[in-house]
Amino acid sequence: MSIHASRPANNPLAVARGTDPDARPGGDPLADSRGTDHVARPGGDPLADARGTDTVARRSRFLGAVTLLVLCAFAVACARPAPPTGNAASEGRPAPGGTVAQDGIGATGTGAAATRNVVDDLGRSVHVVARPERIVSLAPSITEILFAIGAGPRVIATTSYCTFPPEAANTNKIGDTQKPDVERILALKPDLVLVSTASQLESISERLGALGVPVVVTAAKGVDGVLTSIERIGVATGDTDAATALTTTLRARIESVRATIAGRPAPKVFAIVGNEPLFTSGKGTFLDDLIRLAGGASITADETTEWPQYSAEAVIAKAPDVILVPLVTHGFAAQDSGVPKSIAATPAVRNGRIVKIDGDLLMRPGPRLVDGLEQLAKALHPEAYR
Amino acid sequence: MRPGYLTSGRLVTVLAVLVIVLAIACGVSLAFGSERVPVGDILAAMWARASGGTSPLSPEHSAIVFDVRLPRLALALVVGASLSVAGSAFQALLRNPLAEPYILGVSSGAALGAVLSAVVFAAAATGRTMSAFAGALVTIVVVYAIGEGREGAPTERLILAGVIVNAFLSSAIIFLMTLTSEAGLRGIYSWLIGDLSGSSDALWPIALVTLAGGTAIALCARSMNLLMLGERDARALGVATRRVKVVVYCAASMITAASVAVSGMIGFVGLVIPHAVRLVVGSDNRLVVPASALVGAAFLALGDTLSRTLFAPREIHIGVVTALIGAPVFVYLLRRSW
Known part of the structure; x- marks a missing residue:
């Protein structure tokens, strides 16, 4: 800290890095x-x-x-006890070689050594150089956001799960999101590390922060939260305009979906997150948010855990009109294991309304959530898109 | 423990009582779930099915009872029976009260097979059952090869071989799991701690394996009684010890492999049900083996009913229920008899 x-x-x-x-x-x-x-x-x-x-x-x-x-x-x-928000700049001490930075989003400095304070999703204020050139992303969603706002060429390292866009494959890989290789991150001398609470252990950001690496944390809740995260990341990387342009477009697309499906009855949706045993999405997940925005009514929206194991007979009793299967590319949930026989006696299966959408578009808190939203809205309300 | 002098009358009486208990457990399991389906209607629907009449149940309720609860009950019965029989067999064979179906590494072998199928081949659940069974079979052979090097090797050797293989395989599983994404692992995690909600496609093969293995163990029950005196004494009394050991080891391992392949590692049942049965009916294996099968089946059917209903419509892990309910019951039995 x-x-x-x-x-x-x-x-x-x-200094040490510069000289040695x-x-x-x-x-x-x-x-x-x-x-x-x-x-x-x-x-x-x-x-x-x-x-x-x-x-x-x-x-x-x-x-x-x-x-x-x-x-x-x-x-x-x-x-440690030095509060993260109480920093040199806000205490009025001039930073030699730079300017007196201001707190808050959008503050910029002059010259290469200038820093600003960036407020992240957790409300922490972090010193970041005006235009970070060595960015490390520790979450697939963040990688997508960075490339979407044009910061891609300055991303030097991502995780092994960062599969989109394809260019992300050309960056250094620092392990997966569970156990990022802290040594390698330090060796890459990043001037900005972006961490997501969606896939990141809190301890990693604290460790990196304690080692002097500027760490910005994203903790988006809901689709709206993702848009805010995109803007905050834009501020952190010095791509404020591109980020704002992106979120403006995304907001317009969300609004267009809303207008298209407005007034139509909401079909009951059951989302299968894991097949054996049956796992679904409860309250507060991106999936839950997307189903609502796409004009559907999740039959498990009242579940208080995010990913509850769910009873097949309860699914039958609630008679969903549509079954949503996010296709995940690793492991069991993958490879279209489809809908378990145990819930065959539902209107969705009888009428063949099984919707399969790339899970990355539904569960990764990045800009492609809106792609997922549009696909889902089309599947839930085909008549509205005719 | 009681001296338990076994007469055929006592055998029949005890088993008849347990069959009734099992039937009640099945009824309870079918009647209760997250949805309320009237018990009378279920009985009427069963009668209608048998006689070809019209069922009073709605299609949804009919699906809930016959397509969701019934296959799951069948799975619970088969798995409960096989784990308990395997547990009683291993406890007698290894002369070790801590022996349980997983002690010799069968479960780890099955788990490794399952994880391999998921991580390396990205197979769906059907592939998981197959590869888990294959993994278990390989482990059985390996453990036996290590543990039974020569004639008359002590059973401790077999236990040590099992423990070592277990440790090795567990590490291999953890290693493989670190290579995979968490999304793919949610299924594996639940499967590893035991799960009966999965597919019942493999029910018939598993039931057949269990029946064959259980019969083989039951036929060896008298020899197992003598083996419990010690291997030399048993040999002196005319038991073909090596053959009995091989048969019991293979049969118990096979039925464990079958149940782990389909339902993962459901703990507690295989360790405690045989002990509980012995505390109540005595330690004659001719009674302990079939009684364990019945009690294990009934216990798991009831445990699964609780796991489906306690927090409905959410489900809790069957392994949690079996230990939370089973441990106090076992403590009661233990204190009562000693």
């Missing part, structure tokens, strides 16, 4: 931990003593290293 708040020109990490880009990996542990020490305490120097000890007792290097590590841990722990 203290790293967020440190002034970039003074940030020893930046090839920090010996796996080399002298003492040197490494000394580096960490610098990073952890840019201002004060409580570790000077420790370093002195080190020079005196060169023979007990190991002991010194351990001591340093412990002290570093202590220093980091002490530095």
Whole structure:
């Protein structure tokens, strides 16, 4: 946290990176931990003593290293309480080499070293350079958003799940969304890391933040929340105009769907998220939101868990008119395992109204949710689109 | 434990009582679910089905009872019976009260097969059953090869072989699962902790395997009684120990493999039902084996009914129900008899 708040020109990490880009990996542990020490305490120097000890007792290097590590841990722990929003800039301290940055979205600086504060979906205020050139995305949805707003060429790394657009395959891969390789992320020297709560463990963003990497978190709820996330990401990457243009188009398309289906009776929809056992979508998922926006009534919209395991007989009793099968490309739910026999006695199956849509369009909180919305609306209200 | 001197009269009486208990469990399982279907109508509909009359049930209710509840009940009965019989067989064979159907790695082999089919071949659920069964069979052979190196090897060797193979396979499963996306794993997770809601396509083959294996074990029951005295004593009393051990091991492993392949790892049943049965009827395997089958089937049918109804229309995992209900019942039985 203290790293967020440190002034970039003074940030020893930046200096260290600039002067010694090839920090010996796996080399002298003492040197490494000394580096960490610098990073952890840019201002004060409580570790000077420790370093002195080190020079005196060169023979007990190991002991010194351990001591340093412990002290570093202590220093980091002490530095923690600095609130993420209370940063150098808002306290009025000028940032040498830059401008006094302002809080809030859209603040820009002059010059390469200038930073601004970007507020993310969690309300955290994060220092980000004016135009990040080395962006790391840790979620498929974020990767899609970055490419959609034209920041794609500056994305240097994504996760192994980031399959869209195809260009995302050309970036470095830093593992999957569950266990991103923190070391590799650090080695890539990103100036912006984007994390989504949809697929990201909170601990990763805290770890990266503590290591001095600017981390912006997206936590979109509902389709509307995704549009806000897109705009926030645009601000973070310096593509505000492109992001706004994108969300304007997306809003118009959502509105067009709404106008087309307005006044039509809502068919009852049952979504199959997993087949054996039967899993569906409850309240508060993107799927749930999309079904509503597309003019459908989910029969499981009252379920309080997001992905409840659901009873086949309850499905039969609720008699859905349409069964929605998001096609997922990995594992069991994939490969069109279709509709289980146990719910064959429903109007949807009798009338052959099984709707299959690419699951990425329905469950990834990115711009293609609107594609999914349009496909779903067409499937739920074919007469309206005739 | 009781001395349990077994007469044919006692055998018949106990089994007759258990058959009645099982019939009640089946009735309860069919009658209750997340939807309310009148019990009288269900009985009338059954009668109508048998006699060709008109059913009082709506098509939806008819589908709920006969297409949803009935196949699931059948699966619960087969799985409950096979796990309990396998558990009683392993406890006698290994002379170890902690033995249960999964102790020798069969379940891990099945799980590895299932995960492989999902991760590597992206197969649907039908492929899952097949590959789980195949994985279990391979494991049975491997564990036996490791554990029974030479004539008269102690059963501890078999247990150790099972434990080691178990550990190895579990790690392989976790490794494979880290390679897959979470979307594909939701099904696997539920399957791993046990799930009866899946397809009943494989019901008949599984039932046949269970029947064959269960019969084989029941036929060995007398020899198993003698084996429990110790292998040397059993041999001295004229038991072909090696042959009995191989038959019981293979039969118990096969029926475990079949039930794991179709329903995943439902815990607790195979460990505790045989003990509970022994506490009540004595430890003569000629009675323990068939009684375990009946009690296990009834127990799992009731457990599944609870898992479907407690939080309806949501379902909870059957493994959770079996342990939450079964453990207190077992403690009661234990305290009563000792």
